[in-house]
Amino acid sequence: MPVEEFVAGWISVSTAWVTWLPLREQPWLAHFLTNPVLSIQVRLQTQNTYRGIVDCILKTYRHESVLGFFKGMSFPIASVALVNSVLFGVYSNTLLALTATSHQERRAQPPSYTNIFIAGCTGGLLQAYCLAPFDLIKVRLQNQTEPRMKIGSSEPRYRGPVHCAASILREEGPQGLFRGSWALVLRDTPTLGMYFVTYEGLCRQYTPEGQNPSSTTVLVAGGFAGIASWITATPFDVIKSRMQMDGLKGRKYRGMLHCMASSFRQEGIGVFFKGMTLNSARAFPVNAATFLSYEYLLSLWR
Numbered sequence: 001m002p003v004e005e006f007v008a009g010w011i012s013v014s015t016a017w018v019t020w021l022p023l024r025e026q027p028w029l030a031h032f033l034t035n036p037v038l039s040i041q042v043r044l045q046t047q048n049t050y051r052g053i054v055d056c057i058l059k060t061y062r063h064e065s066v067l068g069f070f071k072g073m074s075f076p077i078a079s080v081a082l083v084n085s086v087l088f089g090v091y092s093n094t095l096l097a098l099t100a101t102s103h104q105e106r107r108a109q110p111p112s113y114t115n116i117f118i119a120g121c122t123g124g125l126l127q128a129y130c131l132a133p134f135d136l137i138k139v140r141l142q143n144q145t146e147p148r149m150k151i152g153s154s155e156p157r158y159r160g161p162v163h164c165a166a167s168i169l170r171e172e173g174p175q176g177l178f179r180g181s182w183a184l185v186l187r188d189t190p191t192l193g194m195y196f197v198t199y200e201g202l203c204r205q206y207t208p209e210g211q212n213p214s215s216t217t218v219l220v221a222g223g224f225a226g227i228a229s230w231i232t233a234t235p236f237d238v239i240k241s242r243m244q245m246d247g248l249k250g251r252k253y254r255g256m257l258h259c260m261a262s263s264f265r266q267e268g269i270g271v272f273f274k275g276m277t278l279n280s281a282r283a284f285p286v287n288a289a290t291f292l293s294y295e296y297l298l299s300l301w302r
């Protein structure tokens, strides 16, 4: 089983330590810059106290200072490398199994979109399982609104990612760490299939046959692949985040369908699109940078 893609997937999002790459830190930087966006989006999706994006930003800043925007960040940076490596590694190896072509041969013998979709879904399914516990901890930490380091204010429930994981294990058992994982699998499986179809489709569209796509093409195709997958993933993303927050103060939902039905009943169809603008805005730079460094690394090892 070729492992380059696992490695490239790993490095392409956690390149801070690869000091010789001109592109180093790009995806890391993108995650750093977009984390405030993520925190706001998770809060908008799961808490009803905010009137909108601006209100949420102002309240977060007023109560928790700038630190409030960076809650739950060290953890996603470490986990994103693992998860991305699983996604790209499984994707490429599934394509190899389906089409008997390696990454290098795929420009000359392009796989069909059906195969790309199947491989993307397989990668998405496995990455969702790896992501589940990390994502749960991230969502729980991002939803803590207690200000950090303020004398006299109430202690936040979780002191950090490790404390959060230990508390969940103690209070809710190992299955507690996988709360919401069904919604996560439903969110990621088809949408990551689409992610790779969009990326490949755009690359092929703008690249003369047999040639490698230019850096600009890779950036644009990667960015749009991110946007396309996030737009379609948003409904399940909302449900996933709500299921993950459930269990914190007793159980509100009997299951995923109950969560969907009761969210819809109380908040209307709009609830399934909460956070979509922010998700997509963040998706462009993150995925443009991820694909650019991924392709760059693989071309170095050719």
Ligand SMILES: C[N+](C)(C)CCCC[C@H](N)C(=O)O
Residues within 6 Å of the ligand: 084, 187, 188, 191, 192, 195, 226, 229, 230, 233, 283, 286, 287
């Ligand atoms: C499928 N879904 C859109 C949910 C996730 C796509 C993941 C791609 C990338 N790691 C990112 O964070 O944007």
